[in-house]
């Protein structure tokens with residue numbers, strides 16, 4: 001039986017695809033994570049003739065695999081820098097639609113594909129819905145760093161007020177998580193983030209930081225699957 005959370009993810013994903021992936025769209029960005037699995041499932045329920053005319057731009061090894069397994073045509077932002085719409089998950093979304101992303105360590109490619117899109121849509125379950133970032137997602141802001149600089153970046157993050165910042169360690173491998181881009185991830189908690197743009201700027205200015213998992217002023221709409229089976233749609 002599907003759990004409440006899985007049902008919530010599915011409802012949000014299906015509604016977002018139904019409302020934002022249009023027959024005339026030719027290039028669709030596809031985010032990463034467990035909610036995006038439902039996005040791809042819904043895309044695969046479309047008319048196969050429509051999918052055959054469409055290119056899908058993945059944001060990670062995981063989402064590329066989902067698309068290829070579904071027999072869809074994949075492309076990259078180098079070939080397709082104008083994306084009609086990108087749909088992605090999030091770790092937390094605030095009242096203004098700013099988001100924390102990178103729980104799956106894919107936020108660099110996710111941000112590039114989101115920024116290349118005319119519309120960026122977030123799909124999530126009820127646990128991700130917050131007023132202020134840092135309320136629900138307390139693991140910290142994911143920060144992708146070049147490996148040789150990680151200790152230097154960690155010190156700078158601590159100096160910026162993230163005293164609990166730490167290198168993300170792998171689970172089924174000794175040592176750190178290595179991203180799809182060959183980098184490391186530092187998770188940097190900043191408590192409640194009332195000004196995510198400032199945190200984004202401050203962290204991005206640290207030399208050695210590749211990308212910060214704060215997506216500010218990017219999403220047009222967020223779909224949250226709720227516990228009661230409904231979907232909350234939040235627009236800017």
Ligand SMILES: O=C(CO)[C@H](O)[C@H](O)COP(=O)(O)O
Pocket residue numbers: 031032033034035036088089090091100101102103104105106107110
């Ligand atoms: O940002 C991400 C990966 O880098 C994911 O979109 C985010 O972690 C949400 O994942 P899930 O849908 O599994 O909760």
